Amino acid sequence: AQSVTQLDSQVPVFEEAPVELRCNYSSSVSVYLFWYVQYPNQGLQLLLKYLSGSTLVKGINGFEAEFNKSQTSFHLRKPSVHISDTAEYFCAVRPNAGGTSYGKLTFGQGTILTVHP
Amino acid sequence: DVKVTQSSRYLVKRTGEKVFLECVQDMDHENMFWYRQDPGLGLRLIYFSYDVKMKEKGDIPEGYSVSREKKERFSLILESASTNQTSMYLCASSFGHRGTSGTYEQYFGPGTRLTVT
Numbered sequence: 001a002q003s004v005t006q007l008d009s010q011v012p013v014f015e016e017a018p019v020e021l022r023c024n025y026s027s028s029v030s031v032y033l034f035w036y037v038q039y040p041n042q043g044l045q046l047l048l049k050y051l052s053g054s055t056l057v058k059g060i061n062g063f064e065a066e067f068n069k070s071q072t073s074f075h076l077r078k079p080s081v082h083i084s085d086t087a088e089y090f091c092a093v094r095p096n097a098g099g100t101s102y103g104k105l106t107f108g109q110g111t112i113l114t115v116h117p
Numbered sequence: 118d119v120k121v122t123q124s125s126r127y128l129v130k131r132t133g134e135k136v137f138l139e140c141v142q143d144m145d146h147e148n149m150f151w152y153r154q155d156p157g158l159g160l161r162l163i164y165f166s167y168d169v170k171m172k173e174k175g176d177i178p179e180g181y182s183v184s185r186e187k188k189e190r191f192s193l194i195l196e197s198a199s200t201n202q203t204s205m206y207l208c209a210s211s212f213g214h215r216g217t218s219g220t221y222e223q224y225f226g227p228g229t230r231l232t233v234t
Contacts (some may be wrong), residue, residue: 009157034222043121043207043225044160076166089157103148103221104175107159 002027003094006108012074014116015083021076023091031093033067038088049068050074086115121226123208129232136195138229140208148213149191151183153206166191198233205230
């Protein structure tokens with residue numbers, strides 16, 4: 001089984017400041033890792049994903065994340081945030097083995113990012 | 118563009134009513150999922166389906182059932198709605214068969230906010 005912990009439930013930040021949203025996971029098998037974003041009154045949208053290869057993954061809207069296997073972390077970063085980045089962000093994992101997973105995701109609790117002018 | 122639509126954005130039902138939430142995807146995806154989203158708990162998987170007429174329980178199936186009679190449509194049924202089922206319900210879909218679903222992202226609908234009074 002997998003579990004995901006997002007270490008901050010809320011992150012307030014000023015516009016143009018850098019931000020890091022933290023995600024740690026636990027799994028007995030290798031995993032794929034995902035970050036999704038949910039803007040107010042909308043469904044979830046994929047920001048980026050780590051499947052294999054380079055541990056630094058770039059996504060949409062200037063976000064990037066770094067996979068750290070030894071620390072079982074997948075933190076999301078952006079060097080300069082905009083008001084429009086205000087949203088809830090979810091980290092998720094999925095086993096990368098076959099079997100009966102059918103692509104099921106395990107989500108973290110979510111981090112609400114609020115960008116102030 | 119992948120599109121996942123849900124029949125209602127907002128729904129208000131009375132305790133004891135039978136409730137149907139409908140989800141339709143237009144990308145011929147094999148896998149479909151129902152989640153509920155609650156503040157501080159993230160997304161939790163209720164049921165998923167990997168083929169027509171096939172379904173498997175997720176992490177919190179109690180009080181729910183599902184139906185998938187056609188590939189594009191996945192219904193969530195609350196047999197007798199209770200106040201603790203007041204929540205946001207999100208449907209998602211993805212490509213992939215057993216053992217091959219891991220790399221594919223899930224696409225989400227806009228959600229149905231259900232209130233049971």
